[in-house]
Amino acid sequence: MISWRKHYKKTLIAIGLLLSTSASFYGQDGDPKNGEKLFKANCTACHALDKQVIGPPLKGVVERVKTEGGVDKDWLHKWIKDNKALRASGDKYANEIFEKYNKTEMLQFPNLTEKDIDDILAFTTNPPAPEEKKTEAKTATDATAAAPADKTTTNIVIISLLAIAGLLVWILLKLRQLVKLGQSEELAGLNETRVRSFKEMYEKFHYVGKAVIAILAILAAYGVWNWLMWIGVYKGYKPEQPIYFSHKIHAGEQKIDCQLCHSSAKYGKVSEIPSMNVCMNCHRTISEYNADHYMEPGKDKAFYDGEIQKIYAATGWDPAKQQYTGKTQPVEWTRIHNMPDFVYFNHSQHVVAGEQAIINSFNKKNPNNKIDVVCKACHGKIDTMNVVQMANDFTMGWCIECHRTTEVDMNNGYNKEYFKNLHDKLKKQYPQDGGKITVAAIGGLECGKCHY
Template identity: 45%
Template sequence: MKKVPYRHRISKIFELSLVVFLLLSTPLIAQEDAAPQEAEAVADAGAAAGGDVAKGKQLFNQNCAACHALNRKMTGPALANVETRLAEEEGLDKEWLYAWIKNSAGMIASGDAYANKIYAEYNQAAMTAFPTLSNQDIDDILAYTAAPPPAPVTPAGTAAATGAPAESSGISNELILGALAVVFGLLVIMLFLVNKTLRRIAEANGVDLEREKAEKGMPIWKAFAKNQFLVLVTSIFLILAAGYYAYGWMMQIGVDQGYAPIQPIHYSHKIHAGDNKIECKYCHSSARVSKHSGIPSLNVCMNCHKSIYEYKGNPEGPSAEDIANGYTNEFYTGEIKKLYKAVGWDEENQRYTGDSEPVEWVRIHNLPDFAYFNHSQHVTVAGVECQTCHGPVEEMEIMYQYSPLTMGWCIDCHRETNVNVADNAYYEKIHAELSKKYGVEQLTAAQMGGLECGKCHY
């Protein structure tokens, strides 16, 4: 049999690749050996603190992790080294922690200064009491919060850069990348030699490779269809993209922010509320006493337009933008004539003819039927300005929905808005009681019950 030198070369390359792999795996084994030593160091630190770190971690996850983290604020404060911090900053000992964890509400009611400080800082919500935890359980939790975090594995290159001695075997990132580059290069050489060997075997057996057909290749779509991995990845990507856009589209259902329909009679809030300073509640008078702000009846318009039969314009003259949009004096005068026709007003004889036509106004702001909103509660009782929800209406030529009017938007407002209780008899009694309960001078709408489901959904 004729000797094929390529087999010998390929076997040598495989042996070299195996050696490189074993060299790379050595530091990983050293890191695994170091892990038990780190665990022992943490356990020793917990024992020095008077508790079992392992038990403390279990108790922490069962009782504390829902509201606390070690190194960042959540519902409650961060708890890393909490015992040491309270002793140094507040002068509080472990006995205070025992009492606080077992009965936080009692500590607040007793007038304890730091207990009330925490209570006020974290949304006036008393921490859940844990009377079933023993002092030893709390010691274990405190030991866990005081235990140092696991030390990161320091590569040899990092130790040399900082001047610290390298106590454990390691490998630098540059060496790892170099080794990977060598392995990649060896694989390329192997593929090249295998391809060359297979071609020689094919030629020796009289196989015509038809180089012209190979160079022509197959269409891209056919090559894609035959590659099952690409088909799978593309399908997953398309499904995720479709889900993302479908979710975004569904989340916008019922959200009509920016909606600005054309009305049958043009009404300029810019002229009425802006230039002429007409108060919103003059036209929308029911907002003071009713759930709805109401659409003004046409007789409210006629209170002024009996004598204002043409628009003479702003003393400064129309702006270039208004002229470009067709908002001229003649346009506004024509809209006044539409009003006269709708109410049946005989301009020449200054009387109503009785021949009126209904105006089909297009509603702009429309909450779902399951959401309750009372204008009088906000406008009259709370003193909320119309612009808070409806935006700068005095600047709107065409009225549009300024706010999203979503549930999240309402909740954020209730959480951030202080209730105006000054000279407001409606709140005198309830404010006195709630201010004592929460220990604050200014109450938010949320503290007044503004987050209760039944307030808006009935």
């Protein structure tokens, strides 16, 4: 009996060790929830759980490396921390993976602790189920909130109909009075004094007629002049583009700097339309829209995913094989801001030299609508626009007004040296401005600055 109990005890210990070893091997000794956070912070640039991105899908990676390479979790720890060193040591499976994925070198993560890696592996082995959205509760709340609004709308409609009915009754009564008046002798007397022709009317009221014609002529001339002055002014113009691109999502929600995509605005005359390769810098790994916290009304995940697929079609990218096919399609963007050929405008001059001066001037004139990026002074708050539109007039008068009110930054080292002697002269020349030097004061109103 004692011997049986002794063997039974050993068996239980062995089973326990086996289970704990198995759980450890399959990544279950980590914290999947913490692993999810670490995965998103460190791995999502190159990996997804269920599909190949730059690297292979990582769901069930612990089991996969055991089956394919006969290696355990300790091997994964070494691979994640420093795969380059593991390959250099001659590890056969490590070099096979390197060759299999086009010799794309994985980043090293020496900063991750053993526990961090265990948590990540636990997440890839058994990812937590996504929390169900409480749509039913939200719908019930919305319905309850909408009920009083519907009742108020019904009351307004009833009151409006009663008012219209009352107005119709009043009109009918007045018409009846007019009919009675037409049958009276009083109307016959009025008919005798009535003007019977246009000639008689003109002779009787010719001074008034001439005055009215003169006023109409002036108004017509002003209307034609005003129409001519606004030719080519398209404030509010927002055309539909071949690929839907929301600046609110990219510049607003994701805080992407304007000059990351429009790099030539800082160094060149023209702010170019970014090439599709610029889009692929991010969308090579972002193949679907997962930002549930923001979706434009009327659009869903399928819509945004479809627009990303248009980027792939334009660049000839095969997301399944993670390689370019060489078959590209041009994207015909619709230009929004377009200066006439006789106007010279240099973006770099405003974005670099005039950046702080323009921001300061704009914020001074618009204390309740301040900007933090110089681009917004002309293009509006682009980070709030789903569809980009022309935010200002872009007329000559609009530009001149800006030159008259924008002060030159005399604390700038270059300006301080360049306008050293001019500064005192301009203070005397423009005493009404309190010695402030505006763009107009240094030649900003000269025709040849913008037209030549």
